[in-house]
Amino acid sequence: MTGGGKIFESTAIKGVEFRSRVIRSSIGGRYAFYDGAVNPAWAHFERRFAEHGVGAIISATITVNDRRWSPLEYPKISQDRFIKPIREGVRAVQALGCRYILQLGDPGYHTQAGLFSEREDEMSSSSGFDFFFGYRSARSAMSIAEVEQAVDDFAQAARRVREAGCDGLEITASKGYLIHQFLNPAINRRTDRYGGSVEKRFQFLREIATAVRKSVGPDFLFGVRLSARDFNYTPLDLRWPPVLPLRHWWFGNDLPETLGYARQLKALGVDYLHISNGYGFPNPKENPGDGYPVREIGMFMNSIRHLSRKAAIRAALINSIPMPILRMIVGIGWRYEQGANLGDAATFRREVGLPVIANGGFQQRSFIEDALASGSCDLVSMARPLLANVDLLDQFRAGRDLPERPCTFCNRCTARTTIGPLGCYEPKRFGSQDEMERQILQWSAPGEA
Ligand SMILES: Cc1cc2nc3c(=O)[nH]c(=O)nc-3n(C[C@H](O)[C@H](O)[C@H](O)COP(=O)(O)O)c2cc1C
Incomplete structure (x- = not known):
């Protein structure tokens, strides 16, 4: 099997043409200067994916808020001065025929803001306590004025995405970040216009989607990353106090709620959905792997x-x-499953009628071909397998069904993302530690192949 197939068939969403149907999913890392401006290591990192045929790159979650940041040395787009270096990197990616979609987010109480612990680190929809998620001992409810400010932060950042010359914009309503903290009934215990019912929990996202669409205009590609189901019980967390009904606390949003959110997003002018699963990062439903x-x-x-x-x-x-x-x-709850969220992606595509990107645990060419050919999704996004084999699409083109040294989904890269350089940390994939180190340094060394 060589050459063609669905993977290499171009497709378009809202007039933006993708040369292939495998795209790079968000990969965040410490590739910004201390003030949050992307640095040459970021430009080099992104360009390497573009050189090997992916249809598009979705950026790391880039924060819209100047103080809520997770963590230091991750990129920001919270001020106009951050536009220029992003624009330069995006142009280099586009010159290689690859599209660039910038993903916006606000970490809420998943903030690790800077040099010291700060009040910003605990801002969320409601007060409460999570043992494993978040950095501060407790989380605190944002005031109405702070929520309105957060909506405006997204609108301003959306304008900057367009000014940076990106091909599209995605906002993350998953990952356990601020929007997800409003959607998730175990976290959002508000009783004002932003909480208390499924409709009100959606209000924050409704205001953001409306403001973002207004900010970028009707013709700009705009997608939302959504968690199909929250699975609050995994990974193991001690979340206090519980909420009633216990289903909200133990499970969170399920398909009926999230399909409802998606239908409303479509009515608000959202162009595509990027479907993953689970609450928080990392989590076994988003980053499937056998253990952690x-x-x-x-x-x-x-x-x-x-x-x-x-x-x-x-x-x-x-x-x-x-x-x-x-x-x-x-390891509780961790299990590898190929294309773990594909079934839910297909449900969203069928029920909502928007183009869908499926994510999580893809690596095998024949499996991806079947996913695309069966109409379960329009595009497939990948992170870890491309970090392991940046030339994965070249290998597919050359006829391989699986790369020679496949990603093992060990999640060492996921666990290291905030503490070290990006790269593959699976010793089994390398002949020696030296070889592994060289591969890691290649990712952050401008001028290296
Ligand atoms: C090192 C690393 C960093 C990631 N950073 C982000 C991020 O900034 N934003 C995001 O939405 N997802 C992030 N993810 C999740 C991936 O985009 C993807 O959803 C997940 O890894 C599952 O896809 P995969 O099985 O192809 O790796 C990251 C994943 C990895 C491995």
């Missing part, structure tokens, strides 16, 4: 232990529980 890397999660917990009492307790626990027990606890 314990050593790496320990590194992460230790690197943030100074941020709150809860962070210190988490680190102490992870440092003292014996490895085999820890592996069992941390």
Whole structure:
């Protein structure tokens, strides 16, 4: 099997043509200067994907808020001065025939704002306590004025995306970020116009989608990344206090609610949906893998232990529980499934009638071909397999069904994203540690192949 197939058939959404139907999903990393401006390592990182035939790149979640940031050295688009370096990188990607879609987000209480723990780190839809998610010991409810400011932040950032010359814009209403914190009934316990019913939980996203569409105009490609189902019970978290009905606390939004959100988004002028699953990042429904890397999660917990009492307790626990027990606890709910969210993507495509990008656990050419040919989705987005094999599409073109050294979905890259350079950290894929290190450095070294 060589050459053609659905993967390499071009397609268009809202007049934006994609040369192939596999696109790069968001990959966030420490590739900005300390003020949040993207740096040459970012431009180099993005360009490498464009060189190997993906139809588009969806950027990392880039924060719209100047103070809510997750974490230091991740990129921002919260001021006009951030536009210029983004524009330069985007042009280089486009010159290679690849589209660039910039993803906007606000981390809410998943903020690790900067040098010290700050009040901004705990801002969310409601007050409450999550043991594993968030950095501060508790989260706090935003005032109405703060919510309205957040809506305006999205609108301003959307204008900047267009000014930066991007081909499209996506907002993340998943990942456990601020919009998701309003949608999720276990987190949103408000009783004002932003909470108390499924309609009111959607109000924040409704205002953002309306403001963003107005800001970029009717002709600009605009998508939303949505979690089909929240699965609040996984990964393991202690979330307090519980809410009634317990289904809201244990599970969160299910398909009837999220299909309702999607239909309303379509009516508000959204052009496509990017479908993943679960609440929070990482989570087993979004980043499927057999277990979660314990050593790496320990590194992460230790690197943030100074941020709150809860962070210190988490680190102490992870440092003292014996490895085999820890592996069992941390691994609860993790399981690899190929194209894990494809079934839900197909449901959204069929029920809502918008183009859909499917995400999560794709890697095999024949499986992707079937997903596209069966009409389950319009595009497939990938992150970890492309980090493992940036030339994956070249390998498909040359006739391979799976790459020679496939991604094992070990999630070491996911766990390391906030603490080190991006790259593949799976020792099994390399002949030596030197070889692995060279590969990691290639990702962040402008001038390297
Ligand atoms: C290192 C790394 C960083 C990521 N950063 C982001 C991000 O900034 N925003 C986002 O929405 N998803 C992010 N993701 C999730 C991916 O976009 C993708 O949804 C997930 O990895 C599942 O797809 P895959 O199985 O193809 O890896 C990241 C994933 C990885 C591995």
